[in-house]
Amino acid sequence: MAGGRLQTYDPAGDNVRRFLELLAGRLTRPLTVSLTACVHCGLCAESCHYFLARPDDPTMTPVWKADQIRKVFKRHIDWTGRILPWWVKAGSVHDDEDLNRLKNIVFGSCSACRRCTYNCPMGVDTGLLVRFTRGLLTELGVVPEGVFNVSRDQWETGNQMAVSEQDYLETLEWMRDEVRAELGDDKVDIPIDRPDCDILYTINPREIKFDPRPIAQAAKIFHVAGESWTLPRWGWDQTNFGLFSGDDRLGAWVARNVYEAAERLRAKRIVISECGHGYRSTRWEGYTWAGFDQRVPTESVVVTLKRHLDQGRISVDPSRNAEGVTFHDSCNIARSGDLVEEPRDVLRRVCSDFREMTPNRRENYCCTGGGGLLSMAEYRPLRLEVAKIKAEQLRATGAKYVCTMCHNCIDGLNDVIKHYKLPMKVVQVLELVSKALVLPEKGGRG
Amino acid sequence: MSDMLRLIENEVQLAALAFLGLVYIVRLIWIFRFASRKERTFAAGSQGAGIRRSLANIAMPWAMESTRKDPWLYAQFVVFHLGVAAAIAATFIIPYAPHVFEIRAVVLLFQAVIGAAFLAGVLRLVRRLVNPVLRLISSADDYVSLVLMILFFAAGFLAVPNDIDRAEWPLIAFFGLTAFFLVYVPFSKISHYLYYPFTRFYLGRTLGHRGAIPQGTRPMSPGKDNERTSRPKGDPR
Amino acid sequence: MPFIEIEGRRIEINEEGFLARPEEWTEETARLLAKAEEGLDDLTESHWAVVKFIRDYYLEKNLAPMVRKMCQATGFTLTQIYDLFPSGPAKGACKVAGLPKPDGCV
Numbered sequence: 111m112a113g114g115r116l117q118t119y120d121p122a123g124d125n126v127r128r129f130l131e132l133l134a135g136r137l138t139r140p141l142t143v144s145l146t147a148c149v150h151c152g153l154c155a156e157s158c159h160y161f162l163a164r165p166d167d168p169t170m171t172p173v174w175k176a177d178q179i180r181k182v183f184k185r186h187i188d189w190t191g192r193i194l195p196w197w198v199k200a201g202s203v204h205d206d207e208d209l210n211r212l213k214n215i216v217f218g219s220c221s222a223c224r225r226c227t228y229n230c231p232m233g234v235d236t237g238l239l240v241r242f243t244r245g246l247l248t249e250l251g252v253v254p255e256g257v258f259n260v261s262r263d264q265w266e267t268g269n270q271m272a273v274s275e276q277d278y279l280e281t282l283e284w285m286r287d288e289v290r291a292e293l294g295d296d297k298v299d300i301p302i303d304r305p306d307c308d309i310l311y312t313i314n315p316r317e318i319k320f321d322p323r324p325i326a327q328a329a330k331i332f333h334v335a336g337e338s339w340t341l342p343r344w345g346w347d348q349t350n351f352g353l354f355s356g357d358d359r360l361g362a363w364v365a366r367n368v369y370e371a372a373e374r375l376r377a378k379r380i381v382i383s384e385c386g387h388g389y390r391s392t393r394w395e396g397y398t399w400a401g402f403d404q405r406v407p408t409e410s411v412v413v414t415l416k417r418h419l420d421q422g423r424i425s426v427d428p429s430r431n432a433e434g435v436t437f438h439d440s441c442n443i444a445r446s447g448d449l450v451e452e453p454r455d456v457l458r459r460v461c462s463d464f465r466e467m468t469p470n471r472r473e474n475y476c477c478t479g480g481g482g483l484l485s486m487a488e489y490r491p492l493r494l495e496v497a498k499i500k501a502e503q504l505r506a507t508g509a510k511y512v513c514t515m516c517h518n519c520i521d522g523l524n525d526v527i528k529h530y531k532l533p534m535k536v537v538q539v540l541e542l543v544s545k546a547l548v549l550p551e552k553g554g555r556g
Numbered sequence: 557m558s559d560m561l562r563l564i565e566n567e568v569q570l571a572a573l574a575f576l577g578l579v580y581i582v583r584l585i586w587i588f589r590f591a592s593r594k595e596r597t598f599a600a601g602s603q604g605a606g607i608r609r610s611l612a613n614i615a616m617p618w619a620m621e622s623t624r625k626d627p628w629l630y631a632q633f634v635v636f637h638l639g640v641a642a643a644i645a646a647t648f649i650i651p652y653a654p655h656v657f658e659i660r661a662v663v664l665l666f667q668a669v670i671g672a673a674f675l676a677g678v679l680r681l682v683r684r685l686v687n688p689v690l691r692l693i694s695s696a697d698d699y700v701s702l703v704l705m706i707l708f709f710a711a712g713f714l715a716v717p718n719d720i721d722r723a724e725w726p727l728i729a730f731f732g733l734t735a736f737f738l739v740y741v742p743f744s745k746i747s748h749y750l751y752y753p754f755t756r757f758y759l760g761r762t763l764g765h766r767g768a769i770p771q772g773t774r775p776m777s778p779g780k781d782n783e784r785t786s787r788p789k790g791d792p793r
Numbered sequence: 794m795p796f797i798e799i800e801g802r803r804i805e806i807n808e809e810g811f812l813a814r815p816e817e818w819t820e821e822t823a824r825l826l827a828k829a830e831e832g833l834d835d836l837t838e839s840h841w842a843v844v845k846f847i848r849d850y851y852l853e854k855n856l857a858p859m860v861r862k863m864c865q866a867t868g869f870t871l872t873q874i875y876d877l878f879p880s881g882p883a884k885g886a887c888k889v890a891g892l893p894k895p896d897g898c899v
């Protein structure tokens with residue numbers, strides 16, 4: 111089913127030569143110009159939370175990290191560096207040790223949050239370069255163990271936590287029963303593979319394996335809103351480790367599963383549960399990776415909730431969320447996607463004390479767990495060290511809750527909160543809407 | 557005017573300019589040989605608006621945190637590049653429209669701009685030598701290009717009065733440097749202006765399409781439906 | 794190797810705060826881990842029911858159980874599990890039960 115294209119590291123392999131071949135073969139025009147255009151002005155340095163937290167370590171700057179692949183490009187592809195390498199600081203990779211070092215830089219000291227991209231006067235997309243380099247290394251199996259394991263699970267089982275179909279279905283039934291009990295209404299359903307629905311709902315496997323509460327919250331709200339919806343039996347994982355590992359083939363395969371599920375069930379719209387990288391992968395990058403022309407609207411569940419509110423299909427009471435709530439923009443949504451005002455609009459309607467953190471929106475700092483870093487235990491000490499920046503930003507809001515529309519950010523933020531002992535809790539938009547939801551009188555719509 | 561100066565102001569300049577043009581043409585062909593990917597998603601914003609905004613970024617210091625937080629650096633950038641423009645203009649004015657520099661006010665204006673750029677260049681060099689981040693990443697090309705620019709400004713400052721009766725050497729130095737530049741530039745970082753439209757175009761296209769830029773102008777996803785999302789060309793529906 | 798020191802004992806953990814060698818787990822380590830990592834001063838019978846189920850499941854299948862299985866086996870609701878282990882089933886309960894960190898976005 112999977113095609114099993116995950117590469118394992120071969121210590122006897124001709125890895126350096128393959129690396130250089132892949133580099134030459136995969137360059138696109140946007141990548142090439144990002145590699146040539148950097149003027150070494152250093153303006154991007156202070157946009158990166160790694161450097162902000164370690165101001166005495168220039169190797170934490172975006173430009174230095176990107177230069178580690180840039181110099182190989184200069185040495186082998188660009189012009190001047192091929193003839194006078196030292197003149198432009200060009201250099202090659204010589205052995206697997208060099209590849210490993212590169213791995214520790216592009217996986218270990220960057221969350222691919224693209225904050226630097228927005229702060230480069232030249233328009234150099236360092237986030238893109240980092241992902242590109244990750245992809246080359248993944249192709250050689252030079253990847254952190256966690257990334258390898260999760261990618262393998264996603265290739266083999268179609269979802270990143272190796273949840274079996276039976277477990278998937280049983281958990282959904284369980285949540286259906288919970289909502290039925292909560293609402294005292296046997297008509298509540300979590301349909302599977304129902305054709306011709308308005309919404310195909312796709313989720314993060316974490317919701318099945320460890321925290322299915324968001325499924326119940328969505329089911330409850332969809333029920334009250336009279337939504338016609340279904341989850342697919344196959345193609346339900348909207349997350350995508352291909353984004354983190356830089357492996358476009360994995361990215362294509364996982365995203366295509368979702369798109370094909372929508373075609374198969376003739377769904378009118380794909381809805382993605384709250385997940386930053388899942389949203390970016392499924393809404394934006396996946397169509398490119400898969401070479402699949404988008405045919406149905408694809409949106410975040412937050413936009414769906416906003417529609418329910420706009421159309422008066424659900425009513426909410428903000429006084430039920432009375433304590434201070436701040437919003438953390440997920441980088442994958444705000445910087446590599448479109449949704450910035452939508453979640454705020456929803457939050458303002460369901461909370462009575464909404465406050466911005468500073469900076470916010472497209473300038474927000476990463477939760478520090480991005481780019482798949484949560485699954486790479488070896489880089490955790492550095493990640494928590496540089497999380498200082500995030501911790502200060504959170505603390506300054508004085509809010510009791512930090513809301514985010516990303517499962518990954520939840521765990522990232524939870525780590526920050528725990529490590530820096532902040533008096534805060536992480537919540538998601540669905541949870542707050544669900545809490546504020548005013549249930550219609552019995553016998554009304556349902 | 558000596559033959560040497562005449563030669564260096566005219567034939568040598570034109571030959572060097574032709575060389576630069578030729579290398580740039582090859583370079584552009586080289587860039588275009590790399591594929592760019594087709595956009596397959598419905599737009600949430602506008603590619604055109606994104607591209608325009610991205611290209612205009614250079615003139616919007618408030619748009620980026622990095623320039624907003626350090627207006628002093630941005631000011632140096634502006635002065636430096638105005639100086640470049642003035643000095644390049646001078647290389648054409650002196651041989652082809654020398655009467656312009658007979659106006660004293662114009663000469664003073666050029667000297668002011670180029671002189672300020674010289675100072676900005678020195679400040680940038682100091683920053684590059686002192687700031688540990690820049691020291692770590694800077695290559696010989698980075699230093700040499702900057703030093704050459706500073707010398708070029710100095711020569712330009714002395715050359716714009718175009719007073720060959722007093723001394724020819726400032727002009728010889730200025731045009732000698734220019735010719736050298738024209739040959740060196742396509743192989744150095746100074747060519748960044750050639751790539752700027754490309755990086756900005758692609759970044760603006762992607763982020764504009766997604767509605768990530770321009771910030772704050774995209775209407776929120778409407779309550780009713782994604783009607784406003786445009787479909788890619790050739791979409792059957 | 795990082796470690797935590799509590800009540801005069803030293804427990805080796807990995808970077809994620811999970812037990813370094815899951816096979817060395819004892820009830821005493823569970824109690825200490827719960828105190829250090831989850832802020833639980835005392836493990837009640839309810840805590841033990843969850844922890845023991847996870848532990849047995851892991852020893853048998855070499856895998857963290859799904860939260861549904863935890864609820865089924867112990868009779869607790871999801872909310873109760875979260876009340877028992879504030880960090881949740883994965884980073885809370887599984888950690889106390891001495892499992893390695895589960896793979897993926899957690």
Ligand code: SF4
Nearest residue numbers: 158220221223224226
């Ligand atoms: S993408 Fe984010 S983490 Fe990576 S270098 Fe840029 S700012 Fe730093």
Ligand code: SF4
Nearest residue numbers: 148149151152154230
């Ligand atoms: S801001 Fe851009 S051009 Fe300047 S050093 Fe960083 S990546 Fe290079």
Ligand code: SF4
Nearest residue numbers: 386440441477480519
């Ligand atoms: S986990 Fe969240 S904040 Fe962090 S990189 Fe992802 S989307 Fe960004």
